[in-house]
Amino acid sequence: MWNPQRTRARSQRAQSGSGNLQTSASFSATMSECAEEHPLKDRLQKLRCHFTWGLLIEDTGLPDLEDRILEEIQFLDTENKVGYNLLAYVKHLQGKHEDALENLKEAEEVVQGDQADHSDVRSLVTWGNYAWVHYHMGRLADAQTYLDKVENTCQKSADPTRYSTQCPEMDCEEGWALLKCGGKNYERAKACFEKALEADPENPEFNTGYAITVYRLDYPAKRPCDVSDAFSLQPLRKAIRLNPQDAYLKALLALKLQDVGEEAEGRECLEEALAHTSSQTYVFRYAAKFFRRQGRVDEALKYLKMALKATPSSAFLHQQIGLCYKKKTNQIMNATHMQPTRQDRENVDRLIQLAIFHFEYAVKQKPTFEVAYVDLARMYITAGDHEKAEDTFQKVLCMTPLQEHIQQNIHFSYGQFQQFQKKSEVDAITHYLQAVTIRKDSYARDKSIKALEQLVSWKLERNPLDQEALSLREVLHRLVGGRDEALECSEQDLRLAADSGNWVGSSL
Structure with a gap:
C-alpha cells in the first residue's frame, strides 16, 4: 500500500534542482522519438487515459502539481480514486518511469479494494497508462500485454471499440484528471462531468466532480453578488445531498453562500464542515478564507497554521497567509488613520515582511501562480521596493492566464503601479484599457473603468480641449456604454485612440 513518507521523500528529491526536470524531460522525449514509428503507437493513441486526454500542464508547474x-x-x-494515475503521468513527464510504474501499481490496489461496480472500467485507465509507460521505456511486449487487457475488457462493454469504451465512469475519470491539472482545463472538465451526469444524474461522484468544477469557474464579479449569478450554488447543494458526509463540499458551499451575502447560512454550513473529521486539512483552508473575508484575521491565521502543519509546502496556504498579514497591515493603518505611532510602524513593517516572505514562497513553489505574483508585487510597493515590484509585474505580464478575471486583475494592478508609483499616465491608461477591453464583469474591470474616468476628468479640468482625454472618453463610452456596436469596437477604437493621442501601447 501507499507509504506517504516514502512517496513524499521521492517528491522532495525530484524538486532538489531545476536541472533534474529538464534532463528527465529530455530523456522522455528521446525515448518517445525512438518508438515514434512503431505500429504500437497508433493503437496506444486510441486509449482513453492520461496520455491521450491532452492535459494542459506547464513544465514549471509540475513540482507543485505533484505536491498537490x-x-x-x-x-x-473524496470518492474518486484517480490520484495515483495522475501522479504516474506526472512522473512520466519528469522521465521517472520506474516511479510511474510504482504509482500505477498503487492505483491498481485502490481499484481492487473498491467494492463499487465497474472496477474493470476504472482499471482501463490504469492499464492504458501502463501501456504508455512501458512503450516509452522501450518495453514493447509489456505495452502490448496491457493493450490486450484493455481490448479484452472493452469487448465486454455495451458500446465497445477495440481500445476504448464510452461510459460515464470513463468520462468522470477524465473530468477528475482535467480538474486536478488547473484552470486551463476546467471548461473541458465541466463538459466531461456533464456528459457523465447525462447518463446517471444522481451519481454521487459525478455530482461531486461537477460541483467542484463549477465552483472553481464561478468567480464573482463582486461580493456580495446576486444569488442568480452564483451558478455553482445548486450543484453544490445537490452534491451535498448525495454526499452528506463530505465536509469539503460543505466548506465550498459556505464560501459560495458568503459570496451571495448569506453569511449566517454560510457560517452554519462551515461549522458543520468543521465538525467532521474528514478532509480537515482542506476544510481548515476554506474556513480561514471565510474568516479572513469577515475581518477575523487572527482566527483565519489559526486555521491556516493548522493546515500548514499537514501540508507545509502548499503554495495556496502560503498565499492565504500572506493575504492575512496584508489585511492586518491594512487594519493597523486604517485604525491609525494612516499615521501609525512608532510601535505601530514597527509592527506594520514586520507584517509587511511576513507577507512578502509567504508570497515569495508561494510563487517559488508554484511559478505559474499568477494571483500570488500580483499579491507579491503589491506588497513590494507597500514596502517601497519599486524595482522588485516592477520585476514581479513583468514576470506575471509574460504569463497567459486563461481566466479572464485574473488577466484583468494583472492589468489593473500594473496600471495602478504605473499611475501612482511610476507617475506614467500613458502606461497606466494602456493597462487600464487592457483590463476594460476584456468583457468580463469583475472588480478589476470596474476599478479600471473608474480609474480611466478619473483620468479623463483630471485631463479635461486642465484642458477642456485635450484630444487625448476626448478620445479616451469616446473609447470608454463605446466600450462600456452598452450600445450594440460596443461588441465590435475594441480593436478599432483602441487604434483610433492610439492615433489620436499616442498613449495606447502597441501591445494592445
Whole structure:
C-alpha cells in the first residue's frame, strides 16, 4: 500500500534542482522519438487515459502539481480514486518511469479494494497508462500485454471499440484528471462531468466532480453578488445531498453562500464542515478564507497554521497567509488613520515582511501562480521596493492566464503601479484599457473603468480641449456604454485612440 513518507521523500528529491526536470524531460522525449514509428503507437493513441486526454500542464508547474496530488491522496477524503494515475503521468513527464510504474501499481490496489461496480472500467485507465509507460521505456511486449487487457475488457462493454469504451465512469475519470491539472482545463472538465451526469444524474461522484468544477469557474464579479449569478450554488447543494458526509463540499458551499451575502447560512454550513473529521486539512483552508473575508484575521491565521502543519509546502496556504498579514497591515493603518505611532510602524513593517516572505514562497513553489505574483508585487510597493515590484509585474505580464478575471486583475494592478508609483499616465491608461477591453464583469474591470474616468476628468479640468482625454472618453463610452456596436469596437477604437493621442501601447 501507499507509504506517504516514502512517496513524499521521492517528491522532495525530484524538486532538489531545476536541472533534474529538464534532463528527465529530455530523456522522455528521446525515448518517445525512438518508438515514434512503431505500429504500437497508433493503437496506444486510441486509449482513453492520461496520455491521450491532452492535459494542459506547464513544465514549471509540475513540482507543485505533484505536491498537490500527494496532499490530496493523503488528506482529501473524496470518492474518486484517480490520484495515483495522475501522479504516474506526472512522473512520466519528469522521465521517472520506474516511479510511474510504482504509482500505477498503487492505483491498481485502490481499484481492487473498491467494492463499487465497474472496477474493470476504472482499471482501463490504469492499464492504458501502463501501456504508455512501458512503450516509452522501450518495453514493447509489456505495452502490448496491457493493450490486450484493455481490448479484452472493452469487448465486454455495451458500446465497445477495440481500445476504448464510452461510459460515464470513463468520462468522470477524465473530468477528475482535467480538474486536478488547473484552470486551463476546467471548461473541458465541466463538459466531461456533464456528459457523465447525462447518463446517471444522481451519481454521487459525478455530482461531486461537477460541483467542484463549477465552483472553481464561478468567480464573482463582486461580493456580495446576486444569488442568480452564483451558478455553482445548486450543484453544490445537490452534491451535498448525495454526499452528506463530505465536509469539503460543505466548506465550498459556505464560501459560495458568503459570496451571495448569506453569511449566517454560510457560517452554519462551515461549522458543520468543521465538525467532521474528514478532509480537515482542506476544510481548515476554506474556513480561514471565510474568516479572513469577515475581518477575523487572527482566527483565519489559526486555521491556516493548522493546515500548514499537514501540508507545509502548499503554495495556496502560503498565499492565504500572506493575504492575512496584508489585511492586518491594512487594519493597523486604517485604525491609525494612516499615521501609525512608532510601535505601530514597527509592527506594520514586520507584517509587511511576513507577507512578502509567504508570497515569495508561494510563487517559488508554484511559478505559474499568477494571483500570488500580483499579491507579491503589491506588497513590494507597500514596502517601497519599486524595482522588485516592477520585476514581479513583468514576470506575471509574460504569463497567459486563461481566466479572464485574473488577466484583468494583472492589468489593473500594473496600471495602478504605473499611475501612482511610476507617475506614467500613458502606461497606466494602456493597462487600464487592457483590463476594460476584456468583457468580463469583475472588480478589476470596474476599478479600471473608474480609474480611466478619473483620468479623463483630471485631463479635461486642465484642458477642456485635450484630444487625448476626448478620445479616451469616446473609447470608454463605446466600450462600456452598452450600445450594440460596443461588441465590435475594441480593436478599432483602441487604434483610433492610439492615433489620436499616442498613449495606447502597441501591445494592445
